[in-house]
Amino acid sequence: MGEEKPSLKEVQNSCGPKMTLWWFYLLAACVKVLVFPSYRSTDFEVHRNWLALTHSLPLSQWYFDETSPWTLDYPPFFAYFERFLSIFAHLVDPKIVHLQEGLNYSSNTVIYFQRATVILSDLCLLFGVYRMTKNLDSRRQKLIWSLVIWSPMLFIVDHMHFQYNGFLIGILLISLSYLEEGRDVLGGLVFAVLLCFKHLFAVAAPVYFIYLLKHYCWGGMLKGFSRLLIMGAVVTAVFAAAFGPFIYLGQIDQIARRMFPFGRGLCHAYWAPNFWVFYIIFDKGLAFMLRKLGFRIPTPKASFTAGLVGNSSPFSVLPQVTPSVTFTLVLLALSPCLIKAWKRPQQQMITRWIAYAYTCGFLFGWHVHEKASLHFVIPLAFVAGKTMDDAKHYFLLSIVSCFSLFPLLFESQEYPIKVTLLLLYSILMWSGFSSQFYDDAEASRAPAVQAKKRVGLRRVFSIGWVEKCYLIGLVVVEIWGQFLHPLILGDKLPFLPLMLISVYCALGIMYSWIWQLKSIVKAP
Amino acid sequence: MVKAKRVVTEKLVADDGVDNCWWWLVQKGTAAVFITVAVFAILVRVAVSLHPYSGAGDPPKFGDYEAQRHWMEITLNLPIREWYRNSTTNDLKYWGLDYPPLTAYQSFIHGLFLRFFHPDSVSLFTSRGHESYLGKLLMRWTVLSSDALIFFPAVLYFIIVYYKQPSKIHKSDIGWHTAMLLLNPCLVLIDHGHFQYNCISLGLTTGAVAAILTGEDLFACVLYCLALNHKQMSAYFAPAFFSHLLGKCLRRKYPLLEVSKLGLVVLGTFAAVWWPYLYSMESILEIILSSNSKTTQVLSRLAPFERGIYEDYVANFWCASSILIKWKRLFSTQSLKILSFTATILTCLPSMAQQIKSPSNRGFLYGLLNSSISFYLFSFQVHEKSILLPLLPASLLAVEEPFLFSWFMQFAMLSMFPLICRDGLILAYLASFALFILLFNAPGRRGIKECNYYFTPRIMRLTLCFCSFILHIVYLVLRPPEKYPFLFEALIMNLCFSQFVLITLCTNFRQWVLDKPVKLEQIEKKLI
Known part of the structure; x- marks a missing residue:
């Protein structure tokens, strides 16, 4: 069998890259379906309420309704998206979209329906991933696919905790892929759309602004000005489509109040590791x-x-610390990246810059959720396969940020799931990166020295001892929080395990921020 | 050793084209592949275990979950001699222990675990029908841990042994084969959804098979006897083990000595397991009776129709032919027992004869499949879950017979569908079935060779797949007519039965063809 030439049948069976991408997606989808009955947070009810609200009320009431405490606080496109989903929800079970009777509705129909919408909306992520990796070689493609599509963070946040991050990050990836291709108008357009879905993505707006201004609009008075006008018109059109009806109704103040609730504190209930x-x-x-x-x-x-x-x-x-202080700090942290983007706007750097922007927003922002780490970890997966250092950094960062999401699933039923998810991902990353750089090293080496160096090549992907100690510390923190703390301290200091996770993960994220900053400043 | 491994991995890297997306797993060698697949298998198992178990919230008898929990309660609170004895404290009519002692010991150990964390769930009398979040969780973890501690190592053992064989098997199939073994959707659904401990007896059997492949016959005997002592259903494999070992012994210098050695090991293992009950014949009989009379009294009161030669609707000969021949009316239970026994032995005979005549490792695997499927099709009182037993050797043979394996799996799943629906596991069923199909058709895997298709034309295959798909939908959506309340079950079982018969014929044929290597090569040449 080994020596045979592939027969005709075999050639037919080796499917193309698109089929393989679908395979990756469907495999993940199967596991996502299996975790349907798992724990779901109040975000589930939030989104159900939004379905009901957008279905039963006229547009003018959307941002005023207070039937449920979970009022609509996302920009209009997301509301339209919920309106669109509610059409199907109504067909599946009218009670889902009933404003009063549907409150805290938890029958199987609503769970299956909402969970299925998240899986289907992940198609957007799939498209983004496809666009981003279209021109890469087969191996790197598959490495990135498994890093992104099988990301445990998306599993935990979207498919168990319940949110639509995969969908939104998909839009971000589509925008990035246009920018990388040099199609700046489309990139700007898609980013504007994204902002109208979820305004938290606006942290990267300065980078987008500077990059597009320099890369697309700069050069020549007339040409530059007309291009600026085009870009401005496109972005304005998107915002008009989103906010137009509400501006017409005179509700823009109300929307702003809903979208920017500065009444909340500096930190979220569980401190994000920043x-x-x-x-x-x-x-x-x-x-x-x-x-x-x-x-x-x-x-x-x-x-x-x-x-x-x-x-x-x-x-x-x-x-x-006031919101304006955090805002200034974020801008300050962003400035090296902005200067770089202004000096040399390069297409291939844009993903790094955007990821860096979200890292700054995560580290210094006001009332940051731990889930926001998805915004930079997922884009960084696309740069992870480039050099060994990127891979090492991503390896550490993704483990830390996934671990920082553990407190989201606090019930014991899901405990083995989150642990195996992270473990599986770490193993996949380890073997993926190893063989990626094994091959690269193999290819660059002359055949004469090959035999001698081969032994060393085998362990070509390895992390330093500091990183190793840090990761072992992660295990210690987890064991302390799960087992030793209840055994030794009992009910005393109940906040300690969570605080430890926050502080410990914050160290890792800070390291990642410094590393990213360094790599951006050093880049030519 | 290390060097050999490196050579193998390098060969793997060289062998597979650029398009193989598993290059990065294979590159690290068997251990990395196995760990990855095993962790994924655990993830799937944990996810399936979130779903309901059999008889959840269904008093007064509940289901298998309550049975297992009740056994833990009994074994934990009663002295060992009382476990199988009907008494005021142990009402055998309420889920009396009906498996051999090893199951009882396993229940005892798991009972200790449950009592440590949640004493209420296993207290005597008061815990009947106990259902709670923590109780479910702990029970699920007992299955998960037995799976990870027995079935997984057994599979690893088998994989290592199987891929050391000097044969034409392609080494890059290791990951795929491991996935097929560990992510067998039927096993995952029954153990982690429905709730049973098949992983233990199947794991022990797998270990025994691997031991036989390495030639450690005595060790294999011990493992297989343990499997038998965990679930008497493991006897489905007995003809294969018996004939293969006998065939081997006959070929040695002192056949009688070899046979008696094996016999002593078997007796010794049995004696060790049954030690606490060896003080009197009566107690042994109690166990045997309880293991035999699994359903005769107790369940007949629950079900509207009398149970006898088969349970519910199972895709075997007796159930499928009962549409035409009313076995239960024509014959007494006693004569049916004799009839089914004869039929089982007769259908086992060809594969046994082959193994006695020329025992070989490949032949042994086929023999396992043939004997267990004969038992499934013809033996007395078969349960639909018993399909797991023939599925095990089929999955061991997955690399050699990929088409046969997938075909078998497909109809095995269908045959369990009514049971799954009753348990409320439809979602888990669909997802794990889809997962199986995806893994089976993993990209980068070498295509299934044409020669495996020879026994059914393409149109036929598509029609059958379509039929099974329609039957799934019909069973879910439509209500059967009043006059025939079990019409759809009967349809499903007959379709499955017909396919199982085809598979049996095919595998029996394949086992006999193994003897004639010349002929096999000719077939292969023709196809190429």
Whole structure:
């Protein structure tokens, strides 16, 4: 069998890349279907309510309805998307889209329907992935496909916790793929569409703005100006399509209030692993030290997770953090990337820059959700196969950020699922990167020295000892939180395990940020 | 060793074209492939275990889940001699233990685990029909751990042994073959959805098969006896083990000595397992009776029709032909027992004879398939879940007979569909079935060779696939006419039965053809 030439049948059976991509998607879809009965967060009810709301109410009422506490707080395109889905929801089971009776509806029909919509909307991600990898060689293609389509983070957030991130990131990828191809208008258009789906993606807007301005519009007075007009017109058209009806109805204030609830606190209920975690911890530590030294430090009444109540600061010693401070910090962190983009707007760098922008937003933003780490981990998967350093960085980052999502699924039923998901992904990454760089090294080496160096080549993908220790620490943190903490401390300090995960993962994300910054600044 | 492995992996890399998307798994060698597939298999198992189990929220008898939990309760709270004895504390009519002692020991160990974390779920009397989030979780974990501790290592053992054989098998099939073995949707659904511990007895059997392939016959005997002592259904494989070992012994220098050695090992294993019951004949009889009378009294009161030669609707000879011949009315239970026994032995005989005549490793695998499928088709009181037993050797042979294997799997799944519907596992069924089809047709795998198609023309195959698809839909959507409430079940079972018969004929033929290598080469040449 081994020596035979492939017969006609075999040639037919070796399917094309498109079929393989579908295979990847369908395989993931099967597992996604299997986890239908798993835990779902309140986001599930949020989206169900939006289905009901957009189905039963006229457009003018969408952003005013308060039947359920889960009011509509996404931009209009997402509302239209929900309206579109609600047509089918109505056909499947009218109770899903009933505004009052459907509240907290949890029959199988609604679960199956909503979960199925997430799987189907992932087709957008599939298209984005296809566009991004169209011109790569077969092996790298498959590596990236498995990194993105089988991403455990998407599994956890979208298909268990329940959200539509795969769909939205798909739109981002489509936009990036246009930019990489040099079709800037389309890229800008798709990004504008994305912003009208979910405004949180706006963090990357400065990079887009600078890049498009320099790469597309710059050069020649007349040509530049006309191109600026084209781009402006396209983006305005998209925004008009989204917000037009509401501007006509005079509801734009209400929408803005819904979309930007600055009444919320600096941190989410579970602290996202970002810079502010250190700030808070430092503040606590400082207050503790000063109290020991005899200073009288009052305990703050406000909390980080609640909104700003009057002028009371949640910090004991360090200065108060306001939304404008976080905004400035994000811009400041972004500036090296912006300067680079202005100096040399390169197509092949755009994915890195966008990912970096989302990393900055994640690290320094106001009321960041841990889920937002998806916004930069997924785009980074596309650069992961390029060089060994990228691969090492991605290996660490994806494990850390997936681990930081673990608290989302806190029930014991899903515990083995999230662990096996991460484990499987790590093994896939490990063997994928190993063979990727094994082959690369093999190809670049002359045949004469091959025999001698072969032994060394085998372990060509390896991470440094610092990284190794860090990853082992991750396991220790998890074991502490799951087993040792309840055994040793019992019910005391219940917040400690979560806090540990936040702090520990924040270290990894900070490292990733510095690494990305370095690679962007160093790049020619 | 390491060097050999490297040579193998390098050969693999060289062998497979650029288009093989598993190059990166294969490149790292068997261990990496196995670990990846095993972790994925665990993921699928955990995901399936989120779904309902048999008899969930269905008092007063519940289902297999309650049976297993009840056994844990009994074994944990009663002295070992009382386990199989009807008494005021152990009502055998309520899910009395009806498997051999190894199942009881396993229940005891799992019971200890449950009692440690959740004592309420296994307390005597009060826990009957116990259902809770934690209870379900712990029970699921007991299955998962037995699977990971017994079935997975057994499969690894088999894979290592199988791919060491000097044959024409392509090494890059390792990952695919492991996936076929570990992600057998029937096994996953029954064990982790419906709730049973087939993984233990099947794992022990797989281990025994692997041991036989390496020539460690005594070890194989021990493993197989353990499998028998976990579920008496493992006897489906007995003719194959018996004939293969006998055939081997006859070829040695002192046949009688070899046979007696094996016999002693078998007796020893049995004695060890049955040790606590060996104090009196009566207690042994109790176990044998309870294992035999699995359903006669208890379940007949529950089901509207009398159970006897088959249970529910199962795709075997007796059930399929009962449309024409009312076996239950024509014959007494006793004569039916004799009849079915004779039929089973008669259909086993050809494959046994082949193995005694010329025992070989490949022939042994075919023999396992042939004997177990004969048992499934003709033996007394077959359950639809028993299809798992012939499926095991079919999946062991997956690389040699890919088409046959997928065909068998397809109809095995269909034959379990009514059961799955009753358990509320339709979603898991569809997903795991789709998963199987996807994995079976994994990209980059060498195409299924044409010669495997020889026994059915293409049109026929498509029609049959379409039929099975329609039957799925019909069974789900339509209500059967009042007059024939089991019309659809009967249709499904007859379709499956016809296919199983074809498969039996085919595999029997293949086993006999193994003897004549010249003839086989001729067939291959013709096809190329």
